[in-house]
Amino acid sequence: MIEVRLFASLRTGRDKIIKLDSNSFSVAGEVLKHLSIEAEEVAIYLINGRHSDLDAPIKDGDIIAIFPPVGGG
Amino acid sequence: MTTSYNGKILRVNLTRGEVVPEKLDLNLAKKFIGGRGLGTKILLDEGVATVDPLSEENKLVYINGPMTGTNVPTGTRYMVVTKSPLTGMIASSNSGGIWGAKLKYAGWDAIIVEGKAKEPVYINIEDEKAEILPAKDYWGKTTETLIEEIHKIHPKASVLNIGPAGEKLSLIASIMNDTDRAAGRSGVGAVMGSKNLKAITVTASRSSIEPNDPTKLREVVSDCLKKIRENGVTSGGLPTYGTAVLINIVNNIGSLPTNNWQESYFDTADKISGETLKEEHLVKQGFCHRCPIGCGRVIDFKGRVIGGPEYEPIWAYGSNCGVDDLSAINEANYYCNEYGLDAISTPCTIAAAMELYQRGYITDDDCDGVPLIWGSSKAIVEWTKRMGEGSNQLAQLMAQGSYRLCQHYGVPEYSMSVKKQEMPAYDARGIQGIGITYATSNRGGCHVRGYMISPEVLGLPETLDRLTTEGKATWTKIFQDLTACIDSMGMCLFTSFALGAPEYAALLNAGTGTDYDADGLLEVGERIYNIERIFNKLAGMKAEDDRLPKRLTEEAIPAGPSKDEISKISVTLPDYYHVRGWVDAFPTTETLNRLGLDEEMLKEEALVE
Known part of the structure; x- marks a missing residue:
């Protein structure tokens, strides 16, 4: 299983945490497609707390956190 | 020549009871812009660096920038520049609201307050008119009540004030304006x-x-507004969720300091996030004057509508005290505004007190029925009030900040501070560049002197690996120098998510008639950063003051996504000094010459002799 955590506007119409079968996905971008999230909506993509790009491979047990453009101070 | 400066400063001598208008030196203004830069230059020239911060000899400069009051986006901000009683070094605290713009509209670029009144007073300004009036009846009042009383006499006035904490000389007392904005x-x-x-x-x-x-x-x-509207952060994230949207991001990279930085991942962070604040407490966005972003949170608080907390107090009262009760955080933050307490240093000091309680230095006997237990909603609210009121011995000690509190018990290492000022909400063990900002900030522990979170966490303007050290010194210097300009212009730092040095230079040039390009502007920022450092050197700063707490360099993060990480400041700091043209934390003669700081160099030489 992989755990996908969604934040801010990406939660609209979706659950905050989604568990997916890791066998169905090989790279991060496929998870976005499955959740109907456009790549342009995403600013920060973390795999196990490390910034990653959409080509990054994913494996069983990964935690993926996805954020739209956000900032603060 | 018309410029967006008024060309006038008001000097108020409280000892003599005098108010005297003075001319602003426009050549000096060009060299240091205004706000933070010009305020520091004025204090340095008037010999404030070597005085006792709480003595009659210290001065307060309330100073606008050339963009304050103009139609420039976020052009409303002012700075309070003085010698800090917390750090013993330069203080420059920035605030929004509308007070700064009103001061500008009234005809003044700055107020310099010196001396000491025999009895409580306030200064009333109505355009050209300025007067010192008695404030005996206002002494002891908290912010909301005070403003209500003042509005009976000056119904249209914008009010800047201290609360009981400032009156009692708490070293972490803030200056409030417009009820819920704070320097x-x-x-x-x-x-x-x-x-x-x-x-x-x-x-x-x-x-x-x-x-x-x-x-x-x-x-x-028009060009800047377009960029702000097209930028995802300034047009989407900040207006919708406020600054607290960072809680979940910083937690998910395992760098959200928890329980006074003993850990850096908080399991229930989502309960105190910007998303939850929006869902459960938000009434509407809050806007400072001239702001197209609106990151402020106007919240429902026990049936009343008030200004809500930012990311920093939510973190500091939240994970840093082990608390995931957003209602209690809202209440504690409200008391910071009411008593006039810094909403970063106050909760960070409570967190330090909680660690002292955990380790047995503070006992139940000290706590008067409200033990300082991790996760206690009651503790964060009650101890904030007690610190504001100075209502018992421990609260009085805590009101002097975490460093003096921990030093009192012989364990200053539990104070998560730099130069005795509490560090903010990002663990520098998991984000290497921000550690340089913390260590070298001229005003002590602070994130908004060079916001390395932008490239290292938010990916703006590009993504840097948060765990590496290479190139971080150069990035930090550029962020510090640009920030010094923005702070001096009278604009909000949040515009920098959408704008860069070329836009700020164009705004400044059109406002004041200067002809800076991007590099020229950054050089002014560098000059400001260096003059602050000269102030600190004259004030007694030593090279070893550019340091991070031992916990960050000796104790690795114990768990979470940044497990085993530690600050590599010993690698980045020498890089940084090299990039700055400094040796052992201070600018070389060559660097000062290059920046046109010859006069300041003479002051330094005088000190050495």
Whole structure:
């Protein structure tokens, strides 16, 4: 299983945490497609707390956190 | 020549009871812009670096930038520049709201307050008119009540004030304006309290400022507004969720300090996030004057509508005290505004006290029925009130900040501070560049002197690996120098998510008639950063003051996504000094010469002799 955590506007119409079968996905971008999230909506993509790009491979047990453009101070 | 400066400073001597208008030196203004830069230059020239911060000899400079009051996006901000009683070094605390713009509309670029009144007073400004009035009846009042009382006499005034914390000389006392905006950091409120100055009220007839080139400024403003509207952070994330949207991001990279930085991942962070604040408490966005972003949170608080907390107090009262009760955090933050306490240093000091309680230094006997237990909603609310009131011995000690609290028990290492000022909400063990900012900030522990979170966490303007050290010194220097300019211009740092040095230079040029390009502007920022450092050197700063707490360099993060990480400041700091042209934390003669700081160099030489 992989755990996908969604934040801010990406939660609209979706659950905050989604568990997916890791066998169905090989790279991060496929998870976005499955959740109907456009790549342009995403600013920060973390795999196990490390910034990653959409080509990054994913494996069983990964935690993926996805954020739209956000900032603060 | 018309410029967006008024060309006038008000000097108020409280000892003599005098108010005297003075001319602003426009050549000096060009060299240091205004706000943070010019305020520091004025204090340095007037010999404030070597005085006791709470003595009559210290001065307070309330100073606008050339963009304050103009139609430039976020052009409303002012700085309080003084010698800090918390750090013993330069303090420059920035605030929004509308007070700064009103001061500008009233005809003043700055107020310099010196001396000490015999009894409590306030300064009332109505356009050209300025007077010192008695404030005995206002002494002891908290912010909301005070403003209500003042509005009976000055109904249209914007009010800047201290609360009871500043009156009692708490070293972490803030200066409030417009009820819920704060020049929060470095104990600037205590300096006002030490002068018996309760408030400054400003009423203005004007509502605009004429720039040097109105046509050009309109054009540049239009371009900047377009960029702000098209930027995902300034048009989406910040307006919708406020600054607290960072809670989940910083937690998910395992760098959200928890339980006084003993850990850096908080399991229930989502309960105190910007998303939850929006869902459960938000009434509407809050806007400062001239702001197109609106990151402020106006919240429902026990049936009343008030200004809500930012990311920093939510973190500091939240994970840093082990608390995931957002209602309690809202309440504690409200008391910071009411008593006039810094909403970063106050909760961080409570977190330090909780660690002292955990380790047995503080006992139940000290706690008067409210034990300092991790996760206690009651503790964060009650101890904030107690610190504001100075209602018992421990609260009085805590009101002096975490460093003096922990030092009292012989364990200053539990104070998560730099230069005795508490660090903010990002663990520098998991984000290497921000550690350079913390260590080298001229005003002590602070994130908004070089916001390396932008490239290292938010990916703006590009993503840097947060765990590496290479190139971080150069990035930090550029962020620090640009920030010094933005702070001096009278604009909000959040515009920098959408704008860069070329846009700021264009705004400044159209407003004041200067001809800076991006590099030229950054050099002014560098000059400001260096003059602050000279102030600190004269004030007694030593090279070893550029350091992080031992916990960050000796204790690895114990768990979470940044497990085993530690600060590599020993690698980045020498890089940084090299990039800055400094040796052992201070600028070389060559660097000062290059930046046109010859006069300041002479001051330094005088000190050495």
